[in-house]
Amino acid sequence: MIVFEDVGFSYERGVPVLEGLSLSIHAGECVGLIGANGAGKSTLMQLVLGLLPHNGSLRVDGLEVEKKNLAEVRRRVGYVLQDSDNQMFMPTVLEDMVFGPCNYGMPRAEAEARADEVLAELGLEALRNRYNHKISGGEKRMAAIATILAMRPSVILMDEPSATLDPVNRRTVIRAIGRMEQTRLIASHDLDMILDTCSRVLLLSGGHVVADGPAEAILRDRALLEAHRMELPLCLQRL
C-alpha cells in the first residue's frame, strides 16, 4: 500500500518535476505507470524509496517515508532500476542475489536456496555463477530482476523491466509479474506489457497524473494518449 498526499519534487529550484500528486495504490494491486520520456516516472519511484527528498506526505504500508523509517521502507520495497548496470555490484550473479537476504540476517545456505528458487522460476539457472561484467545487457536485466525477487519484498517497483529483453524473456517477465501477489508499480513504454499485466494505469504528464483508471480504458483512449506523446499499444493499433 502506497499513499501519496500532495507530493511534489524538483531537482532544480522553481522547476518542479512532480507536483501535487495525490493517489493511493492498494495492497496487491498491479499498477502501470506511463508517460513520455522525462515525464518523471523514474523520479516518482525514487521518491517512494526515499532516494530523493519530497514535499508533502508519502507513506508505504502506513510508514511515512522519512529518515527514521527508511531502513524499514527499503526492506519492504524492491526496486528494479532503469539501468541494470547500476543494480549489480557483486562479482557474480549469485553473490548479488544473496547480498540482500544476507544483509537482512538470513543464513547464507538459505539465501542460496532462495536464489536458486528464483532463478528456476525465471529460467535463469545458467546465469547462476556467471560474472556480472561478462553477461549481456538483457541477461543483466533478467539478473537484476532476479536479485530483487530474491528479497521477497512486499512492494515491487520496476522501472522498464522489459526493455532490452528478447521476446521469450519478455514473456517470462510478464508471466512472473502476473503471478506475483505483491503490490506492483511498473513504469514502462511497453504498453502491451502494461496491458497484459496491470489492472490500473497512471498517466504522468507535466508533473501531474493526468489520467488514473482501468488499464483497458486508458490504453484504448487514442485521443488521451496522443495528447501526451503516447500511442495506442501495438496490439490495439491493428484493430
Add this chain to the structure above:
Amino acid sequence: MEELAAQDSPVHRLHPLAKLLVAVGYILAVMSFPKYALTGLFAMLLYPLALFQLSGIRVSTCFYKLRVILPLVCAVGVANPFLDRAVALRVGTVAVPGGVISMLTLMLKGVLALMASFLLVATTRMDSLCASLRRLRVPGVLVTLLLLTYRYVGVLVDEVSAMSQAYALRAPGQRGLHISAWGSFLGQLLLRSMDRAQELYSAMLLRGFHDHFHYVAIPPFRRDSAVYMATSAAFIALARGVDLPRLLGGLFVR
C-alpha cells in the same frame, strides 16, 4: 581479478589471514633491505616465483595486469645515478656508480612488492580478505572503504573504456584522444563515475546494506596454512639476514 581469485589451487585454499600476514611480512622485509643490497634482494624473488608456480597463475598475467603501474614504480629511482656518482663496483674496466646499483635495488624492491600484492589479491577473494582484516580488528569503516574502493575502481575502468570507445567510434582515423577533448572527457568521466558510484551505493542501501558488509565465512585455519606461514617466515628471515646469492657465489668463486 575476481576470476583469478575464484580459481582453485593449494595457494587459493590457504587461509586468507595467513596469506595476508605473509605478504605484509614479505613486503616489509623487501623494503627494509639496504639500498645497495641488490644481490641479497634477488633471493627474495624465490618467494613470488614459488607462489606463481603453486597457484598456476602465469607471471605474464601479473605483468599484463600491472602494466600501468609498473613503469611508475620503476621511475621512482631513475634520478639516483645522477645523484650518487661514487664508484661502488668495477666490472672489468667499467666503473658502476653507486647510484645505478641503488636505482636497480629500488626498482627491484618495487617490482617485488607489487608482485607480492598481486599474488595476494589474485589468490584471495576480496571479501574473504576483508573478512580476515575484520578479524584482525581493523576498523569496519576502513575495511568497507577498501572493499568499496575495489568495486569503484572497476566502475571507473568501465567508464573509461565505454567513453573512449564512444569517442573512437565518432572520431575515425584519430589515434588516442585529441588534446581539445581532454578537458571535457575528464570532466565527464568524473561526473559519470560519481553518478554511477552514487547509484551503485543506493542500490546497496536498497538491499539492506548498512555500514558493514555481511562478510563471508572464513574457512577454518588448517595445517597447510600453518606450514605455509612457518616456511615463509623462515625463508624471509633467512633471505633477509643472509645474502644468499653472494654466499652461493662464494662457494664457487674464490
